[in-house]
Amino acid sequence: MATNTGIVARRRMTARRLPAVFRGTRARRSYAAPAFRVAALILLGLALFLVMLLTEGWVDVGAYAPLVLLAGLYLAPGAMLLVSATFVTELVISSSMRGWTPSIIIAVASIVAVVVLMLSTSRSRARIGVQGHHGESMFVDLRDRLRAFGELPELPTRWHAETAVESAYGQSFSGDFVVATRSHSGQWLEVVLVDVSGKGVQAGTRALLLSGALGGLLGEMEPERFLGAANSYLVRQEWDEGFATAVHVSIDLTSGEFSIGNAGHPAAVQFVNGSGRWAMQGDTAGPLLGVIEDATFTRASGQLHRGDALVLYTDGVIETRHRDLNVGVDRMLGAAERLVPRGFTGGAQRLCASAKAGETDDRAVVMIWRD
Numbered sequence: 001m002a003t004n005t006g007i008v009a010r011r012r013m014t015a016r017r018l019p020a021v022f023r024g025t026r027a028r029r030s031y032a033a034p035a036f037r038v039a040a041l042i043l044l045g046l047a048l049f050l051v052m053l054l055t056e057g058w059v060d061v062g063a064y065a066p067l068v069l070l071a072g073l074y075l076a077p078g079a080m081l082l083v084s085a086t087f088v089t090e091l092v093i094s095s096s097m098r099g100w101t102p103s104i105i106i107a108v109a110s111i112v113a114v115v116v117l118m119l120s121t122s123r124s125r126a127r128i129g130v131q132g133h134h135g136e137s138m139f140v141d142l143r144d145r146l147r148a149f150g151e152l153p154e155l156p157t158r159w160h161a162e163t164a165v166e167s168a169y170g171q172s173f174s175g176d177f178v179v180a181t182r183s184h185s186g187q188w189l190e191v192v193l194v195d196v197s198g199k200g201v202q203a204g205t206r207a208l209l210l211s212g213a214l215g216g217l218l219g220e221m222e223p224e225r226f227l228g229a230a231n232s233y234l235v236r237q238e239w240d241e242g243f244a245t246a247v248h249v250s251i252d253l254t255s256g257e258f259s260i261g262n263a264g265h266p267a268a269v270q271f272v273n274g275s276g277r278w279a280m281q282g283d284t285a286g287p288l289l290g291v292i293e294d295a296t297f298t299r300a301s302g303q304l305h306r307g308d309a310l311v312l313y314t315d316g317v318i319e320t321r322h323r324d325l326n327v328g329v330d331r332m333l334g335a336a337e338r339l340v341p342r343g344f345t346g347g348a349q350r351l352c353a354s355a356k357a358g359e360t361d362d363r364a365v366v367m368i369w370r371d
Contacts (some may be wrong), residue, residue, distance in 0.1 A: 049090040061107045072118025153182040158371040162348040165364045171268040173204025176314045176364035181219040187228045192248040195314040197241040223250035227261045227297040234290030242290040256304040264288035273307030309369035316361035344369045
């Protein structure tokens with residue numbers, strides 16, 4: 001036992017030492033890379049300065065612009081300030097030696113404006129800890145992850161579902177998102193459509209965090225407890241704009257029976273094939289998510305028969321400035337009515353496109369139907 005304990009202890013000590021060595025190597029590299037960039041940009045600026053002096057004006061002061069852009073993208077604010085100061089000093093010296101003509105004054109002022117703009121860009125990138133192309137890569141990855149949460153699971157024969165999510169002004173991030181799951185037995189489908197406060201990029205980070213949390217809750221508890229658990233999570237976050245609306249539906253894919261809960265969200269609508277009419281489902285909205293602790297959420301029940309459809313949507317689909325929401329609901333129902341003769345395939349995207357608000361608001365639609 002003593003021998004084994006000693007071996008384990010030595011292995012643990014070695015395991016602790018190795019990462020420290022590697023961390024030291026990475027640290028040296030992390031310091032070396034910015035220093036190399038600073039030195040390279042300063043040398044390029046100096047070379048450009050000498051060329052401007054020797055060629056007597058053949059090279060314009062605007063040639064500094066690409067160097068300023070590179071510095072803003074790849075350097076931390078302090079290094080960016082140092083490099084920019086050398087560029088501006090060289091510009092002032094070369095311009096003074098050549099004479100301050102109106103065109104040179106405008107060119108130098110433009111370069112200084114670019115320096116100020118790129119310094120602001122460098123500071124914003126430093127806040128999230130990325131320079132260069134890594135910032136764009138990170139946001140693309142976040143956007144793709146948010147979209148992946150909204151992918152619907154494969155459904156059994158005669159069941160179909162579609163989603164459409166459009167962000168305000170065509171931005172990459174939306175405050176509206178969908179999370180869906182199917183039970184291990186395959187009998188149950190659960191879908192939640194959420195509208196986070198804010199629009200576009202402003203709501204994107206909160207939507208990503210909340211979608212991950214709701215994805216962990218969905219299907220892991222009774223449907224009656226889901227909205228309450230989501231509300232408790234949001235309350236704990238204490239975000240300045242921490243509220244959200246949501247509609248959650250749980251469907252038995254064998255019988256078509258479903259239950260639906262609403263947290264301050266527009267009521268779902270169901271097409272009843274037997275009557276040929278659209279009807280509201282779960283129109284008694286509970287409180288917003290993230291506002292009231294220990295809030296309770298009532299649920300409504302129904303059943304999807306052959307030929308029926310269920311539509312979940314966010315307020316961007318029905319909301320219009322200076323118009324009552326009922327007008328928007330009627331307009332959406334009119335668009336939904338036109339889907340019936342041609343079939344519901346592609347209906348989610350068409351309902352999204354029919355929104356009167358257009359690109360001024362985030363919009364999302366989930367359509368589930370049974371042949």
